[in-house]
Amino acid sequence: MSQTADRHSKGMQIRRAVLGDAHVDRAEAGKTPLDAPFQQMITEGAWGTLWADDAIPLRERSMLTLALLAATGNFEEIPMHIRACANTGASQEDVIQAFMHVAVYAGVPRANHAIKLAKKTWTKMEMEGDNG
Incomplete structure (x- = not known):
């Protein structure tokens, strides 16, 4: 191969x-x-x-990816990567911590929007019975 x-x-x-x-x-x-x-x-x-x-373990790569997407304002893939956290072991608390880091280093508005998307995605996942 x-x-x-x-x-x-x-x-x-x-x-x-x-x-x-x-x-x-x-x-x-x-x-x-x-x-x-x-x-x-x-x-x-x-x-x-x-x-x-x-x-770098997949859990940390998931959080890095989410932080980079939020920091650069590329929000469209955040829900997909929030869902991926259920497969990589990154908890909701881990993700919020990553977005708090974004707030300090890239701006509160970007972190705030990312958190809103994450919460919406987690709610949708819960309604679908996909709790990781």
């Missing part, structure tokens, strides 16, 4: 472990020839290389 195939296989394994089979299956089903190269790049690069590195 080539190094690229190894990264893709490992990336899919990590991606499924973190985001869940249902999410990955939806993403794969929606893939088109136009965005297939992008999907391959994130599977191999983000999931098969960065997330696959054991230097």
